[in-house]
Amino acid sequence: MAPDPPTAAPNRVGAHGPWARAGRRFLRNRAAVAAAALFVLIVLFVLAAPLWADHVAGTGPNKSHTLDKIEVDGEQRDVVNVEGLPLGPQWFDAGGKFFLGADGRLGRDEMVRLMYAGRTSLLVGVGAALLTSMLAVVLSLLAGYYRGWVDTAIARTLDVLWSLPVFLFGLAIGISLALGGLEVGPIAISGGSLLIPIGIIAVFSLPYVARPIRSQVISLTEMEFLEAARAQGAGPIRVMWSEILPNLASTIIVFTTLAIANSMLFEAGLSFLGAGVQPPNSSWGLMISGGVDLLKTQPLLAIAPGLMITLTVLSLNLIGDGLRSALDPHSRTGIEEARTGAVSVKPTEGPA
Amino acid sequence: MARFAVRRLAGMVVVLFAVSVLLFLVFTVLPAQNPAQQLAGKNSTPQLVASIEEEWGFDDSLPEQYLSMMGKVLTGELVSYRPRVDVLEQIVERIPATLSLSIGAAVIWLVLGLALGYVSAVHAGGPLDRLLTGVAVAGISIPVFLIAPVFLYVLSYQLGIFPSGGYVPLTENPWEWFTHLVLPWFTLAILMIGIYGRVLRSKMLDTMNEDYVRTARAKGLSERQVMTRHVLRNSLLPIVALFGLDFGGTIAGTAIITESLYSLDGVGNYAALATANFELPPVMGVALYGAFFVVLLNAVADIAHAYLDPRVRLGEDAS
DSSP states (O other): OOOOOGOOOOOOOTTTOOOHHHHHHHOOOHHHHHHHHHHHHHHHHTTTHHHHIIIIOOOOOOOTTTOEEEEEEEEEEEOOOSOOBBOOTTTTTTTTTTTOBOOTTOOHHHHHHHHHHHHHHHHHHHHHHHHHHHHHHHHHHHHHHHHHHHHHHOOOOOOHHSSOOOHHHHHHHHHHHHHOOOEETTEEEEETHHHHHHHHHHHHHHHHHHHHHHHHHHHHHSHHHHHHHTTTTTTTHHHIIIHHHHHHHHHHHHHHHHHHHHHHHHHHHHHHHSSSSOTOOOOOHHHHHHGGGGGTTOOOOHHHHHHHHHHHHHHHHHHHHHHHHHOOOTOOHHHHHHHSSSSSOOOOOOOO | OOHHHHHHHHHHHHHHHHHHHHHHHHHSSOOOOOOOHHHHHHOOOOHHHHHHHHHHHTOOOOOHHHHHHHHHHHOOOBOOOSSSOOHHHHHHHHHHHHHHHHHHHHHHHHHHHHHHHHHHHHTTHHHHHHHHHHHHHHHSSSSSHHHHHHHIIIIIIIIIOOOEEEEEEETTTTHHHHHHHHHHHHHHHHHHHHHHHHHHHHHHHHTTHHHHHHHHHTTTOOHHIIIIIIIHHHHHHHHHHHHHHHHHHHHHTTTTHHHHTTTSSSSSHHHHHHHHHHHHHHHHHHHHHHHHHHHHHHHHHHHHHHHHHHHHHHTTSSO
């Protein structure tokens, strides 16, 4: 038997790629793994919406039951009573119908609505975060690679965006577009489209993701391997795409995860004030704004969607933190950087 | 130092200008409906619309409209469309509520946030640190949308300990003022406690690795002295900048949702209502008033930071 060549020496650490090692570090982080499991459960919960609606509740998210009665323990009950107050949570007393009760005068099934609204909330959160990250990466690469006036223009724009009363702006634009929709040349977006909140959130979240990525690109451009790539004749696209971008992967992954959490909070804030997701779509933020009016008698109408937002945001924050420490073991920080923007100190002006 | 301050304040004016132009454009270019038409109502004659346009200046060119609006902002003559009231007066009327909310919440979040960060950093890696870090992450993740309904339902409707909202001026009844504000204060502070705790903890862990900390230990200072005089003091610098912005933000009325959930009629609530009714003048007024505070406190914090840390004003550490 020939002896193993020296390069294949059983150096356990070196024998695996950085991603495999990061994966193992992540799996050792119990809080992060639990959070990931929770997030998967939440996704399954919202994906199961049609199943629950068709097979358990027997109704749709926008179906009104104002004048209907349901049978509970052989007794007929109004979904909405004569005073206009909705039915409370029935749990499984009515075979799963009105599990969390009805949502108000319209007598819609709260549980079915909660599941469908979660789809919208997650969709907007993930969509906005992905859009923000893509824009942030493109702008950072351009700024970091070309420097000079390109960098100045991008950096100043981000600075201005950074110092705006972001939430107020989002509110104004959200309401404006919800009323009139958007028509720019051949693109026409109707007022109720989810693209509107996604776009608004993506633009206003940009500085929080773009600033740390830009500063990383700038420090990368001073590295010798880029000089080597250029010396070999690599053009700008090649340098940006295959030399710089792979080195940004871990930062992008961490900040996108945290950006989903922040986008969902932003969406909830906008929708709560009527400037985000528009009916007939619903989102958790929109459900809370409907639920607070009945807080005294039916607290779950506001608290259930609030709890869903909290669990989702908590799980995403913990996953982001876990990814951060798994991908970059030397870093001790996490959420607060997404909040404070890593470079200079500034909190997100999320809804408060 | 003076040059740094001047440069910072000049930057502030530029930002305020950019904010005002952007806001103006958002409200004049985006809306599908003509504001004159909106004011005149649905069954209005074209003559009425034209006269409203004339009166409010909606038929002027955009730069003219912008200039006349900014002139009114600066002289405090801005008037809202409906009802026709002085915007500045409306804002000033609501400042006490917003200021009460901001100051109380700031005291709570500073004290608890710094305590959390300090204890966490001193016990870094231990079970207490892990517990407190968990508390901080939970605090950051619990939005006001959950805190406020739970507080209101349990502490107000069920137990009846606190009133369910509204604002009582301090001068009218200090005790009522206090009880009406306890829930909003904590609602707003919980998020900040988590953020401040985590920022302070991570800065303190960085500072602990500095040479001067080792020197301080070598000099024979007690652990407590090293921690408070050397580590904590140097780690507070970023907190100063952070606090300037957060506090500026809440004074500026960014706590819109907290104000609206507790029916606290402050500046944020005014802005939210005006936005919903598509009234440009109040939104412009509040946003500029808000941006002014945010930018001013940001600049003050930066200058304080530069004063406390010579590296910043000499441009060594200015990233």
